[in-house]
Amino acid sequence: MQSIAYSSPPCRMASHVGAQEMLKKRITLKDIARETGVHVSTVSRALDPVERKNITEEVVKRIQAAADALGYRPNRIAAGLRTNRTMSVGVMIPDITNLIFPPILRGIESVLEPLGYASIIVNTDSDRDREARLLDVLRDRGVDGIIHAAVLRSDPSIAKAAQDGLPVVTLNRKVEFSDIPYVINDEDAGICQMLRHLRELGHERIAHIAGPQDLSTGQLRLAAFRKAADDLAAAIDEDLIVTATRFDEQEGRRCLTALVSSGEVFTAVLCANDRLALGAIEALRERGIDCPRQVSVTGFNDMPLLELIRPKLTTVRIQQHGAGRAAANILLRLMNADAPNVDIETVLPVELVVRESTAPVVGGDTRQSAARSN
Amino acid sequence: MQSIAYSSPPCRMASHVGAQEMLKKRITLKDIARETGVHVSTVSRALDPVERKNITEEVVKRIQAAADALGYRPNRIAAGLRTNRTMSVGVMIPDITNLIFPPILRGIESVLEPLGYASIIVNTDSDRDREARLLDVLRDRGVDGIIHAAVLRSDPSIAKAAQDGLPVVTLNRKVEFSDIPYVINDEDAGICQMLRHLRELGHERIAHIAGPQDLSTGQLRLAAFRKAADDLAAAIDEDLIVTATRFDEQEGRRCLTALVSSGEVFTAVLCANDRLALGAIEALRERGIDCPRQVSVTGFNDMPLLELIRPKLTTVRIQQHGAGRAAANILLRLMNADAPNVDIETVLPVELVVRESTAPVVGGDTRQSAARSN
DNA sequence: GACGAATAAGCAATCGATTGCACAATCTTC
DNA sequence: GAAGATTGTGCAATCGATTGCTTATTCGTC
Numbered sequence: 001m002q003s004i005a006y007s008s009p010p011c012r013m014a015s016h017v018g019a020q021e022m023l024k025k026r027i028t029l030k031d032i033a034r035e036t037g038v039h040v041s042t043v044s045r046a047l048d049p050v051e052r053k054n055i056t057e058e059v060v061k062r063i064q065a066a067a068d069a070l071g072y073r074p075n076r077i078a079a080g081l082r083t084n085r086t087m088s089v090g091v092m093i094p095d096i097t098n099l100i101f102p103p104i105l106r107g108i109e110s111v112l113e114p115l116g117y118a119s120i121i122v123n124t125d126s127d128r129d130r131e132a133r134l135l136d137v138l139r140d141r142g143v144d145g146i147i148h149a150a151v152l153r154s155d156p157s158i159a160k161a162a163q164d165g166l167p168v169v170t171l172n173r174k175v176e177f178s179d180i181p182y183v184i185n186d187e188d189a190g191i192c193q194m195l196r197h198l199r200e201l202g203h204e205r206i207a208h209i210a211g212p213q214d215l216s217t218g219q220l221r222l223a224a225f226r227k228a229a230d231d232l233a234a235a236i237d238e239d240l241i242v243t244a245t246r247f248d249e250q251e252g253r254r255c256l257t258a259l260v261s262s263g264e265v266f267t268a269v270l271c272a273n274d275r276l277a278l279g280a281i282e283a284l285r286e287r288g289i290d291c292p293r294q295v296s297v298t299g300f301n302d303m304p305l306l307e308l309i310r311p312k313l314t315t316v317r318i319q320q321h322g323a324g325r326a327a328a329n330i331l332l333r334l335m336n337a338d339a340p341n342v343d344i345e346t347v348l349p350v351e352l353v354v355r356e357s358t359a360p361v362v363g364g365d366t367r368q369s370a371a372r373s374n
Numbered sequence: 375m376q377s378i379a380y381s382s383p384p385c386r387m388a389s390h391v392g393a394q395e396m397l398k399k400r401i402t403l404k405d406i407a408r409e410t411g412v413h414v415s416t417v418s419r420a421l422d423p424v425e426r427k428n429i430t431e432e433v434v435k436r437i438q439a440a441a442d443a444l445g446y447r448p449n450r451i452a453a454g455l456r457t458n459r460t461m462s463v464g465v466m467i468p469d470i471t472n473l474i475f476p477p478i479l480r481g482i483e484s485v486l487e488p489l490g491y492a493s494i495i496v497n498t499d500s501d502r503d504r505e506a507r508l509l510d511v512l513r514d515r516g517v518d519g520i521i522h523a524a525v526l527r528s529d530p531s532i533a534k535a536a537q538d539g540l541p542v543v544t545l546n547r548k549v550e551f552s553d554i555p556y557v558i559n560d561e562d563a564g565i566c567q568m569l570r571h572l573r574e575l576g577h578e579r580i581a582h583i584a585g586p587q588d589l590s591t592g593q594l595r596l597a598a599f600r601k602a603a604d605d606l607a608a609a610i611d612e613d614l615i616v617t618a619t620r621f622d623e624q625e626g627r628r629c630l631t632a633l634v635s636s637g638e639v640f641t642a643v644l645c646a647n648d649r650l651a652l653g654a655i656e657a658l659r660e661r662g663i664d665c666p667r668q669v670s671v672t673g674f675n676d677m678p679l680l681e682l683i684r685p686k687l688t689t690v691r692i693q694q695h696g697a698g699r700a701a702a703n704i705l706l707r708l709m710n711a712d713a714p715n716v717d718i719e720t721v722l723p724v725e726l727v728v729r730e731s732t733a734p735v736v737g738g739d740t741r742q743s744a745a746r747s748n
Numbered sequence: 749g750a751c752g753a754a755t756a757a758g759c760a761a762t763c764g765a766t767t768g769c770a771c772a773a774t775c776t777t778c
Numbered sequence: 779g780a781a782g783a784t785t786g787t788g789c790a791a792t793c794g795a796t797t798g799c800t801t802a803t804t805c806g807t808c
Contacts, residue, residue, distance in 0.1 A: 038788085039788050076516070109497065118494050119494070123483065136447060137490075278682060428756070453795050455763045455764070455793085456797085
């Protein structure tokens with residue numbers, strides 16, 4: 001079924017011959033040693049900024065010159081075998097097509113890449129078996145550490161890896177009952193600020209579309225919602241809490257629909273992330289309910305491109321790039337083991353972003369609610 | 375300025391001690407050999423599906439059992455050093471946060487990962503120096519091949535790599551005057567279908583916001599626009615062609631603004647990609663010009679999430695996942711050198727997606743055009 | 749039952765860089 | 779000017795797996 005058009009004339013064929021024989025042989029330390037008449041160990045030392053100081057400056061210069069002339073490039077594979085450090089890290093995420101991950105990856109890269117680390121990125125698709133398999137793949141490749149942005153609350157495979165001494169940091173989520181350092185956002189503060197915002201707009205009956213409870217974000221945000229309601233002395237109607245099974249638009253629609261058909265009255269929906277919120281807004285629209293005029297909806301994450309979608313979503317901005325950077329920095333400390341101890345917990349501050357999807361309750365009259373207008 | 379809250383009690387510190395000493399020593403072939411009383415070379419062969427047939431079945435079974443029992447995992451670094459194949463490929467893209475790349479990466483992964491390849495992804499930021507540097511990084515790491523989705527039309531560094539025998543495929547773009555196989559979309563057909571669509575809606579004066587001319591997509595699409603206009607016997611007003619310097623919303627706005635202030639009359643804008651189109655629509659809106667009622671705007675690529683943005687953009691859908699797959703398959707052929715020759719060119723079919731950003735010309739009266747209404 | 753072929757397993761070199769240790773040359777210091 | 783300290787370089791083992799070659803064993807055949 002895959003229709004591929006080949007429109008090249010026959011004369012334009014790739015002339016790549018069997019790669020291996022064609023591959024120009026690499027310049028090695030041995031070549032430089034031969035060229036300069038010293039031993040390869042001397043060459044190795046001369047080229048190592050740390051060891052260099054033990055070598056006569058003149059020799060270093062000669063070796064450096066020869067290396068440049070020959071176009072020497074160190075073979076990291078060989079070095080890695082000897083030193084057991086590959087200068088690469090594994091990054092596990094659920095799915096790169098999820099908008100919040102690319103900025104995180106750039107954040108990670110921004111600290112690791114300048115130091116010479118390469119990242120091997122894998123998508124777990126939130127599948128336990130796949131995750132375990134990919135973790136093995138990463139370990140086989142000898143990564144020096146792992147940043148894991150896809151852990152489940154209980155995650156034996158990564159816990160075991162950490163136990164074995166592999167440096168691991170988790171991002172956005174955390175593994176319960178473990179020593180694994182993690183970087184998360186201040187879910188409590190975000191949810192609390194958002195709830196306060198809605199209350200200030202006059203909303204009394206606020207629904208919550210919670211995220212999956214097997215992910216720490218989903219669980220933390222629900223707990224935060226309960227706690228915030230308590231702090232703000234707002235009553236919580238348990239019937240106004242619906243739990244999604246995934247963090248996506250489709251589940252947002254489903255949950256909103258469930259809320260509406262429950263017959264409960266509500267004037268605002270606080271969603272556990274942006275995608276749930278977008279789905280909820282769509283579902284509202286399909287029912288002829290206007291957001292924000294009739295029902296306010298809020299998200300969480302402030303994912304990219306939100307500005308382009310109407311109504312512009314009121315949400316909680318988390319530090320995406322910053323989270324990546326923070327996780328990378330912690331991983332560095334773990335890998336270099338220079339700092340004997342690393343804080344288990346890093347909580348990044350969040351920020352309320354008020355846009356167009358929230359509005360004051362109309363006349364404070366909750367009878368204009370979603371459930372009624374349906 | 376980076377405010378990080380550390381809220382962990384002092385007792386909860388990571389107990390990761392210096393990673394290296396703690397790291398459980400790996401099980402190696404030698405361990406299995408000792409355990410089973412055979413030579414390591416025999417173990418190696420027994421574990422290699424190809425060589426296995428040269429070993430007594432009983433011995434294979436014993437070795438296999440010991441390997442499983444000890445939890446043996448092959449060290450790819452060591453193997454890579456010997457075989458000069460790392461089972462990893464480099465993937466170069468301009469920027470992972472650009473929405474069209476994640477699906478491409480998943481496409482690549484979908485064919486490479488099951489075969490045991492890992493991908494090292496790097497972002498060039500379309501910077502020549504950075505690109506050259508990252509290319510070296512990839513080569514240092516001994517990648518078996520490279521998929522390059524960020525080449526410039528003239529790109530000496532990657533050309534040299536290919537010359538040296540490194541398998542390379544370019545994606546979305548192509549390097550001119552080279553033997554490097556490439557996978558592109560059928561830009562010609564896409565632009566032509568889109569232009570026909572606009573003409574069928576009655577549009578006569580159609581502007582084009584062209585992409586950067588140093589990228590093959592920008593250049594090909596502009597050429598395709600000219601050619602399509604010719605084929606459709608549509609007049610082209612060169613003043614209605616504006617060239618963007620980057621493929622982003624900001625440039626889309628700038629170009630649209632330039633068009634409007636040129637005083638030229640137009641009823642439709644065919645943009646070289648979605649992001650330019652989104653920017654153009656925004657700029658129109660700011661001027662109080664309605665899309666599609668007053669001016670139709672079209673995109674190219676059909677990037678993810680377009681469905682969520684109003685008006686829903688009429689665009690040309692390119693195969694993102696499919697392009698990744700195609701490039702990966704070509705790279706495989708190159709790397710294995712089993713097929714002596716590989717087609718230089720692969721053109722993937724595209725598809726017109728008509729949504730809401732295009733509409734018939736109102737009464738065919740071009741005086742309702744953008745320039746006038748401003 | 750003997751000889752050549754086929755099969756199974758071991759031996760050892762190799763990939764390229766790193767690094768502890770040995771040795772040689774130079775420099776202190778009294 | 780000799781003993782000891784210091785410094786610069788070479789030697790060789792090492793990381794773990796792969797693989798060409800050799801050796802040992804079994805088999806088949808006449």
